[in-house]
Each structure stands twice: as structure tokens, then as C-alpha cells.
Amino acid sequence: MAAHNLFPVALSSPHKNIAPLPVPDSKPAAGEALAVFWTEFQQHNEHGLYKIYHELYDNLYHYGISVVLDQQMVKEAINDVFVELWKKREQLIVPDHIPNYIFICFKRRLSKLLGKEHKRSAKYAGQLFQEPEEQSYEAVLIGMEADTQLRHKMEKVLAQLTARQKEFIRLRFYENMSMEEISLKTSASVRTIYNTLHTAMVQLRRILSFFSLTLLWYLVK
């Protein structure tokens, strides 16, 4: 999924699974700023590292979740990567493309954590560790709900939405594209996108209030 957003540069990954890591498009100078932060933390100023962390957190989290569907593991892996960068700050060079570099570190870290899990579970015993598969957006949305009941509801409401509605939702909220950008990409008019999304949101909201009601019902009980 989402292969359209792949970086055209530098990554040259042999793995089909390297996910797109969109640099926040609202900041055109993000690359240069990151390089400045990188030098800062290499000069023992941890604030440089923190700035990179805030800059990339959402993107890393997205990719992580789509691979492991486990919030806890993803959060842990992101922090591990940054602690590791800090410890090795003196040996590091300035990478050509900082987001990609960190992204690859993150991917390795996830693989390692996943490997540990797999060793523990009998299901995977005797099986070599495989490249993590990325889940579809729908699977992520459903899988993210911890509560079984809510997961079913989510499944249900997504099943009610049309493919077009789901595509627009993914582009608008997950990929964080503006309505204009979606319009350019899908050649639907902004008006159509707006209306389609609006109908979808109303449907979602009905389910949400239903969620709250069931929750209340549980509490009262």
C-alpha cells in the first residue's frame, strides 16, 4: 500500500517492505534543519536529538504500527533507536538523508524485537524470521482497538463504508493530505471529496456515540 509516496531518492532499498516515510511537507527546509540538529547532538547537545525525535515521531509510529500492530512495542522501539543514536554519537557520520537513516535503524530494531517475540511463541518455532509485512490501513484501524467489542464495531462500520470513502479517509487523515492534494491525486473535485468524507464522518459518529452508549451501559452495570 501507499507505494506512491516512496522516496524517489537515496533510499535504494532492496526490500519491498520499506515503507514511505513522508517528510512533513509543511516544512520545506526540514532536511537542512535536521542536519543542524544532527550536528548539535553529535556535539553532545541532547536537545538536537530531541528535535529530530519530535520531527519524526509520527512517521516512525505510523510505520511501526502498520508492521506490528502493537503500540507498546512500537513506542519502545522508537525510544531504543534514539538512545542508541545518542550513545553512538561520536562514531556517527552525518547521513545523506537523516529520516531514511533513522527509519532503517528503526526497522532493524523492530525486526529484532519481533524476532524475540517469535522465538517465544511456538507458532513460529523452527521458522526463520521473515521481513515484517505491512498491514493495510483497514487492518491497522481494526487492530488498534484493544477491546474486542470495539474491534467488531470498527470492523462493521468500515464494512459499511464504500471503497471510495475509505480511500479518502486514508488520504486525508492517515497520509495527512489536504483536500486539494487529494483532489489532484484522485481527480475528484474538492466538493465531492468534502461531501463523501462528510457522509462517512456522520456514519462514524453514529457508531462512536453507540460506542459511548455501550461503554456507559457497562459502567452502569
Place this chain on the structure above:
Amino acid sequence: MNLQAFMAEDFMLNESFVRYCLQSNDEDVAFWNDWIARNPHKRPETEKAREWVLRLGVRLNASEKQEEFSKLRAMIETDRVQGKRRKSYLPYVAAAAMFAGAVVGAWLWKKQPRTEHSAAMAYTTYHADSARKQVILADGSTVILNCNSTLKVPASFNQQERHLILQGEALYDVQKDDKRPFTVTAGQATVQVLGTVFKVRAYLFENNVQVSLLSGKVNVAADNAATALLPGQMVKTSRGGLIAGTFDAARESDWRSGRLLFKDASLQEIANLLEYWYGVKVHVAPRNYQAIHFNGQFMNKSLSEVIASITYITNLKINISGNELFINQ
């Protein structure tokens, strides 16, 4: 657009509202925080919308993110403390003595100067980023290093001579010692000192070096000019030569005491003063601004604290990006 009639789905489809949820734009965050505070009856709808924006975007909310960040910070702080212990066993020779002398201010708990080990040129580098730093040198001289400035002290400092390399701005209070001349190199200029208080300003975003003498005597040399300064005088470099000027003694003495004073300051004066004080390049977006009269006094405050006050009072928008500052309205 009647925000009062908005339901959750309408908020979700408002791009500014989504930027508020993602906290990707300060203006939007400020606007919606303010709007929701003034319209508490809409809070259930905005909360619902925010929850859905984050859920559909598969994102952590601000407090979850903050929690993760605190964990990271704790781990890095721990590593710092351990790293410091490990390093103290290294044979530091001259740098160690100097370092010990410099471990005075509380800032040193946070920032560790770095010694580069190369045969001929070993330096201890002091860097002040968002807050100014005081460095006490091996000979007892003190240096106040302004924000965004770097001072390099060679390992051989105070042996035969006292030589420093500066980028940015610093005020020097030099101990008199006729046997060991005290010199500062900054960009194209070199200052030779004879027991004295003086200031050198050499930021990369300004294309000249300024030397101001508060008391005592200094010789200043550029590529093809040299001059001696008397107290109260200032020179700046220009195309390899030197141009004489004056400086504002009151402002300089405020700077020394850490007092930043805005007195009925206009937009341009605010910009100038911030640029002068914090060593950042300030850009003012061209626009028709309402007249601003800003008054305020700050004692040893960081740039971000000062900006917070200014933006709160004047409604200006100020963004920091690296060593640059952008003012908008």
C-alpha cells in the same frame, strides 16, 4: 462559516482543526485552544472530533507522546551521568585543570565541554546555545559567552601564551599577565589584550566582526589594518580593514548584568534587540503592522521565555528555526 453550528464531523473536515489536533501549526493550536475555552458548550463535539482525527490518523495524542518523550529523556540523562564518570578517568593533562576551573556554573552539569584529541591542535570547545554561559579560564580570566556562540580554548592555553578562538559573541574580563599575551581570533580579526574588559561579536549571519572596549586597552588587527582601542571605543571589520564606531555603553552594561530592557519598543526595535541580545538572525515579514509599544524587563531569561512574553502581549507571531527567528503578525 458558522463554527457554532459545527458538529464533530464538521470539525474533522476543517483543515485548521486537524492541524490543531496534530499540533503541526502553532497558530491553529492557539486559535482552537482559545476558541474552545470561549465555547465550552462545544467541547464534547470538538473532543469527539479530535479523538477521531487521531484514531483515523493512527497517531498518539499529545500526553501519550509527552510520556514517551519523558522516558527517552530519562534514559539519556542516565547515560550522560554514566558517560561523565567514565570520562573523568581519561588523562586530561592541561585540559583537565582548565576544565576543573571552569566547573563553576550550574550549566556545566548539563553541558560538557569537549576536548578534541589531535596532536598539534587540541581544543576544549565551549558552546552556548539557548542560554549564555560563563567560562572561567585557567589564568583566572572570565568569559561570558553569548547565545549561539562557540569558544575554543587550545590545550596549550596559559603555557606560553593565552589564545582563544571565537565564533559568535563574548565578553572578556582578562587577568593582567605581561608575560603571557592574551589574544582572541574571531573571523578576520585578531584582538590583542593587555588586562582589560572587552567584547567581540562575530556571528556568521553578520558579515563583520565588532570589538568593543569597556576598560583597559586592546590592539585590534584585521587582514590589512591595525589599531589600538581606548575605553568606550568600538571598531568593526570591513573588507579586510577596520572602521571606527561607538557603542551604547548603557546597553552593554545591561547586557553584562543580564538585564534585557524593552522601553516603548517598536517592532523594529524588538527585532534589533533580540538579534543583538541572543545572537540570532531576525527576519520581519513585510506587512502593515499595527504600531507596537512594548515594555518589559527580563533578568537572565532565555530567548524562548522572552518570546513567550512578547507574543502574549503584542499578538505578534514569532517562530524559531535553528539560529533564525521569524516575526509575523
